[in-house]
Amino acid sequence: MGSLRFCFSLWNNNNNQPPSPHSSRSFSPFVVAVGFTVGAATALTALTCSNPSPLKSSDTNNSSIPTLPLWGSITMAQSSLPPTQSKNGISFPSSILSDSLNLLGIGFRRKSILGLKSIDIYAFGVYADNNDTKNYLAEKYGTLSASQLKGNKEFTEDLLENDISITVRLQIVYGKLSIRSVRNAFEESVGTRLKKFGESDNKELLQRFTSLFKDDIKIPSGSVIHLSREKGHVLRTTIDGEEMGSIQSKVLCKSILDLYIGEEPFDKKAKEDIELNLASHLQN
Template sequence: MASLRFPFVFSRPQPPKPPRHFSKIAAAAATAAAFAAVSSNDRHRLFLQNALNSIFSSDNSLPLWGSLSLADSGAPVVESKTGSSFPSVLEASQKLCGIGLRRKCILGLKNIDVYEFGVYADDKDIKRCLSEKYGRFSASQLKGNKEFTEDLLENDIPMTVRLQIVYSKLSINSVRSAFEESVGIRLQKYGGSDNKELLHRFTSQFKDEIKIPRGSVIHLTREKGHVLRTTIDGQEVGSIQSKLLCRSILDLYVGEDSFDKQAKEDIKFNMVSYLQS
C-alpha cells in the first residue's frame, strides 16, 4: 500500500491561565483541565508537554512534564482530527507513548486517513533495558539519536501498537496487502531475502472472513521473548515467536523510516521521560 505523507495543520485549544500562586489542590485541578483541553494530535502532537509546562512554569517548586506521564490521570487521550480516543494505559502496565496517523495517497490526488495508531510500553521494562545506557541523557540530547531507536527495536521490551481503523471502506484484504509490502520490505532489510515463509505466517492471520469496519481495533504486541501476538477487536488471531518479525513491525511506527515521523519523535520523547521518572 503506497503512502505519501503531507504536513498536517492542527489547532491547539489553549488552556486557561491559572493564578501565579495556587495550592497543590488547585494545581491538580489545573492539570486535569489542561489534559481535557489540549488535543493529542495538534500540529506537533506533544501530548500536553507545552500545556503542562506553561501552567507550572510560574512556580519552580511544581513538577514539569519530565516528571509526569501520559497515564498519570488515567483519562483517555483524544485524537482531535477524528475525535476518537486512546486509552492511556493497556493491560494495567503499558503506558501510551505517542499517537500517529497512517495516510494513503490515492492516484496522487486524494489523501485518506486509513488508521490511527498508538504505541504503548511498560516504563519499568524501558528502565530495565535502557536506563543504564541512556538514563543520564535528556530528551533533547536523544532527539534524532539513531542508536536509541535501534535499542528500542532490538531489546526485549514488551510494546503494543494499537491500530484504530478510520477509513470506513477498508477491507481485510487491503490490510493484508499493505503488511505484505511494508513488513516484507523490512524483513528483507533486517534479515535478508529468505523470509517469505515468515511473512506469509504473519499476513495469513488476516483471514478473508474478518470484518474491520470503522472503529475496529488491531493490537500488534511484542511480548517477552520476542513473541508477536496479534488481536483484532480483542480476539487473538495469531502468535509468532520471531525477533526479526517483532523488529520489522515496530520499525513501521518507531523506526527511522516510520509512517509518521512526528509521532516517532513523540514516542521517543515520552520513553525518555519514563527513564527519568
Template sequence: MGFPFWFPQYQPPKPPVKARPDVPSRSLSASAIAFSVAAGVSTAAAVSQNSNAPILQDALNFVLSNISPNGNNNRSSPLWGSLSLAADPSSVNEPKTGASFPSVLGDSRRLLGVGVRRKSVFGLKNIDVYAFGVYADSGEIKEVLGEKYGKASHSELENKELIDDLKNSDVCMTVRLQIVYGKLSIRSVRSAFEESVGNRLQKFSGSESSDNKELLQRFTSLFKDEYKIPRGSIIDLSRELGSVVRTTIDGKEVGSIQSKLLCRSILDLYIGDDPFDRKAKEEIEQNLASLFQKSPQEEKQANHPWLLNKTLVFV
C-alpha cells in the first residue's frame, strides 16, 4: 500500500482556518432539533514502508528535518469538543483544526458531525490533512427510515443498523472536506482516493474486477492537475437521488457519476466500520438517533394512549 499523501515541504502550524464563504443557507425554524454531542480525533494508520513508492523519500525527508529531539513539535489540542445545532445556528467549528462548517447546506442538509482526517508519517508525526463535516437531509431520513425506527426505543436507536441503513439508502447526503494542510496537492488527493475508495470498492464487491478499476478511474480522474487546493479549499462529495455522486471543488462542479457502489464506498470512509475518525462517527450516530427520539410527553402518550382520550372526556 503506497503512502497516499505527499508532503513536499513542512509548514509550521498556522492559526485556525476560516472557511470560505458558502452558499447562503436558510436559517432553521424555531422547532429545529438540537444536537449536542462529542467530537474528536481518531487514531491515524501508520504508513506502509514500500520502497517502490516514489513519494516515500519525500515523506522521510519531511520527518527527519522537522522532528525536534525533545519531541515538542506536536501541537496540543483538545481531544473532545461539542457540536451544537440550535434553533438559529450559523456554523460549527471542528475543535482540533478550528475549521468552520455551516450547520445547514442548501435548504435541508443538516450537519450531523465533524471530524478530521489525519495521517501518520512512519508513526512519528501526525498530520492533519483535512477537516470534514457529514450532512444529511433530515426530512428524507425520517421519510425513508421512519417506518423502521419511528417507534424504536432508545436502545434500538443505538444499534449500528441505523447508520448502516442510512449509508445504504438513497437519502441525499454531503461529505464536506476542508483542506487544513497548506502544501497538499491535488495529485495527493487523487492518490489518496485511489487507495481508500479502491479498497472500499473491492470490499463491497468482493473482487478487483475491471469494472471496479474503471469506476475508480472515472472518479479519481475528476481531480485534475489544473485544480489548486490551498489551505481552506472546500471539496464536496454529495450523494444525490438515484445514487449519483456529485463532486464540487470550491463550489464548482467537476463531475457526476451514477453508482450505488461508489456512493456506499465513499460514505464508508466516514461512517463505516473503519472510519477515518471514530469519534466523529459516534457523534453522527447519536445525532442521527436523536431525530427519532421522542419527548417525555410523547413517550408517555405512546405507552399510555388512553390518557389522551380520558383527558378529552374530562375537559
C-alpha cells in the first residue's frame, strides 16, 4: 500500500458547525456520516495494491503545511448516544491506563476516493490526566469559560508545551490498512510538524520514531494504537497493548499532539470539545 498514505496530518476539515453548548456532561459526542459504496471500496483496493505516484488534494483550509493525498473532509454531528460511543458503534472507554487518563474528545478521520466517496479510516480519542491539567493550567485558565478558551493560542501552546500526560488513542476502522502506510504518513506529517517547531535537523529523530512501525506488524480493523506523552516528555507508542518503543523528546511529543490539539488539528470539532471539557474540568 505504498501510494495510499494513512495520514495523521491535514485531511481537510470543512466542518463549520458551531461548537457544542457548554453543559454538565463530561463529553459532547460526535458521529460521522458515512457514505460507503462498493465502487468506493473497489477504488480503494486498486489504490492499495498498486504503487503509482500519490494523488494530491487541495487544502481547503489554506494551511501553510503541504496537503497530503486523497484525504477528504469530516462531517461531525451531535447525537443522543452515550458520550463514548459513535453512531456506527465505535466505543471509547471513559478512562484508560489504570483510569489515570480521562476522555476529553473523540473524532473521526475519513478517506475521500477521488473526491466523490468517503470511508472511515480510524477514530481517535484524546485523553489527559486530570491532576496534571489542573496543576499546570488551572491557575492561569481556571476562571475562563469555554468560549474564552476556544481558539486561545496561548492555551493551546501551554497544553502542548507543559509536561501533561496525554494519550491519543487511535482505533482502526478500515480493515486493509498497512503498517507501511502508517509509517509513511507519520514520516510526512510528523516531519512537517518537527520543521514547524524549529527542529530543522530532524531526520534522525523522525527515523527513530517511524522505525517503531515495523513491517511485520498487522493492524486489522479494531486495532488500537496509543501515542502517549508521559512524564519527562517521553513518547511511548503501543499497538494493541504491545509496546513498540519510547523516545524522550519534547519536540517529538509536541509534534504528535499538535496533529490533534494544535492550531490546525485534524478535526476542529473534536478540538472544540476538548477545550469545552478542559474548561469545565479546570473550573471544578
